């Protein structure tokens with residue numbers, strides 16, 4: 001299957017693809033595995049994340065910097081200053097030289113007695129692909145940042161992990177991600193676990209800043225982002241929407257809502273759909289109508305892989321959060337199946353689980369591979385109680401912290417690996433080749449039949 005359109009830049013990858021083609025690409029249901037791995041006792045939580053360690057003695061030093069893609073060649077830079085500062089990003093391709101600049105917007109929010117710092121964002125570009133840019137924020141010379149733009153062609157490397165939090169386990173996960181060579185991080189919800197205590201959003205922003213200022217972090221919301229308080233704070237997602245603005249108003253099918261959106265990478269070879277588990281999703285809702293429009297515009301002759309992210313898993317054999325994704329699955333599963341979405345990644349359950357290709361509860365060669373990757377390291381601990389016996393559609397499950405990597409190698413093959421946080425090592429504990437359903441004659445559908 002990996003002929004014709006395969007990437008020409010790596011003989012090693014080609015050999016791997018050929019090896020994968022020779023083997024079964026997804027394990028048969030009879031190979032369901034519940035990992036026997038016994039997790040070592042947790043280490044003491046050594047982080048003092050609520051300390052104000054931002055070294056912002058002048059109130060103007062940019063902190064909590066993160067970037068996110070906007071369309072094919074632009075980047076949004078988001079940062080916070082304690083005091084007033086200009087919403088300007090200056091940038092260029094040489095360290096210390098910033099010939100280009102863009103000015104954006106500043107916002108703040110209040111939450112009970114908390115008042116946020118100045119939250120700035122500016123969109124820079126057009127940018128060249130696969131290029132390192134150096135930048136500074138608010139014209140402040142104290143911190144220079146740099147990022148690498150994603151490539152405009154395959155291969156393309158994602159890191160995917162949900163339910164991060166800010167514990168010692170999170171720190172371990174971040175360390176392993178930092179050691180990876182990747183182009184973009186996808187986060188299916190539950191970021192800071194601030195849980196109403198707003199300074200935790202700031203400590204989380206500082207914790208992820210070294211990584212999130214260097215690669216685009218694309219996120220969607222989890223239940224821990226809602227933060228409604230009866231009578232006092234009635235607007236959901238107040239902090240999340242103010243701090244983690246995503247490109248919902250950009251691209252081919254803007255959604256108009258920060259809680260769900262989509263974008264393309266690798267020159268349109270991969271379409272990524274970020275769904276919202278905690279806003280309306282039923283038929284007739286704004287999200288459902290947008291998803292129909294978004295999927296109708298996907299041309300599988302051009303788009304090699306389509307992946308979707310959602311917080312509450314649609315398939316789950318862990319006892320935690322059983323059934324919480326069922327209503328959304330009932331509303332949207334057929335839409336994803338119609339366009340032959342290749343994989344769906346979820347969080348919420350604090351463990352790892354990979355399913356076979358599934359549709360309507362049964363193994364289906366034209367359904368998505370479902371993965372639960374809610375194992376970033378949150379403070380609520382692991383979900384280690386599973387339904388027994390393991391359902392036939394569940395291929396591998398393990399209650400450990402870790403992260404996933406999806407390397408879309410070429411137009412037909414993507415390699416999924418799960419990296420367990422085995423204390424100091426990121427151990428590959430599960431991997432599978434995923435073939436594009438667009439390249440599968442048995443699953444091909446003309447647009448008119450969708």
Ligand SMILES: [Fe+2]
Nearest residue numbers: 190222223348
């Ligand atoms: Fe959650």
